[in-house]
Amino acid sequence: MKAIQDLYAAEYAHCFGCGPRNAGGHHLKSYVDGDRTIAHFTAEACYSGGVPNQLYGGMIASLLDCHGTASAAAFLNQQRGRTPELGLPRCVTASLRIDFKRPAPLETQLTITGALQSIDRRKVWVALHLHAGEQLCATGEMLAIELQEPAQS
Numbered sequence: 627m628k629a630i631q632d633l634y635a636a637e638y639a640h641c642f643g644c645g646p647r648n649a650g651g652h653h654l655k656s657y658v659d660g661d662r663t664i665a666h667f668t669a670e671a672c673y674s675g676g677v678p679n680q681l682y683g684g685m686i687a688s689l690l691d692c693h694g695t696a697s698a699a700a701f702l703n704q705q706r707g708r709t710p711e712l713g714l715p716r717c718v719t720a721s722l723r724i725d726f727k728r729p730a731p732l733e734t735q736l737t738i739t740g741a742l743q744s745i746d747r748r749k750v751w752v753a754l755h756l757h758a759g760e761q762l763c764a765t766g767e768m769l770a771i772e773l774q775e776p777a778q779s
């Protein structure tokens with residue numbers, strides 16, 4: 627199965643966190659998994675927060691940001707009855723609230739999941755969770771918005 631990010635149009639594939647066309651980026655890969663989405667990521671030691679073996683909060687935000695917008699695109703497509711191969715809507719983050727519940731470890735596989743909360747036209751609300759094993763480390767609530775097509779001249 628292709629990752630959601632690998633279905634982005636070339637002009638929207640430059641994201642530092644997940645863009646396949648960003649050579650220096652993190653290349654997060656998100657997948658549809660039944661009625662949710664899932665991604666895995668292992669952070670290198672350089673992404674430390676102030677405390678040893680604790681992942682920097684900005685990286686947690688980045689993982690939720692990229693996984694959330696990928697999830698929103700996939701959920702919009704599902705609602706419209708379109709298969710991803712026909713192209714994905716392009717969603718960006720309008721709002722992202724994060725609760726940091728427990729420290730997330732470095733050099734350990736993290737699991738990020740997304741669940742659809744609701745859709746209202748171009749607006750998609752996604753609930754996000756980040757786990758290390760069984761431990762819930764962070765939750766997020768995202769409002770993603772589908773970009774409008776540029777007006778035809």
Ligand SMILES: CCCCCCCC(=O)SCCNC(=O)CCNC(=O)[C@H](O)C(C)(C)COP(=O)(O)OP(=O)(O)OC[C@H]1O[C@@H](n2cnc3c(N)ncnc32)[C@H](O)[C@@H]1OP(=O)(O)O
Nearest residue numbers: 638641691692695716717718719720721749769771773774
């Ligand atoms: C393409 C995929 C690449 C991967 C992306 C990875 C994730 C990212 O890092 S994205 C980068 C960070 N995000 C951004 O830079 C977004 C910056 N913001 C914008 O570009 C614009 O504000 C944008 C596109 C979100 C919305 O603008 P625009 O298309 O003009 O819509 P606009 O008319 O303002 O709002 C649409 C609706 O959303 C609502 N809305 C907009 N922003 C918010 C917000 N922050 N909170 C609540 N509601 C909002 C509006 O009230 C409106 O609602 P309604 O239709 O009911 O009246």
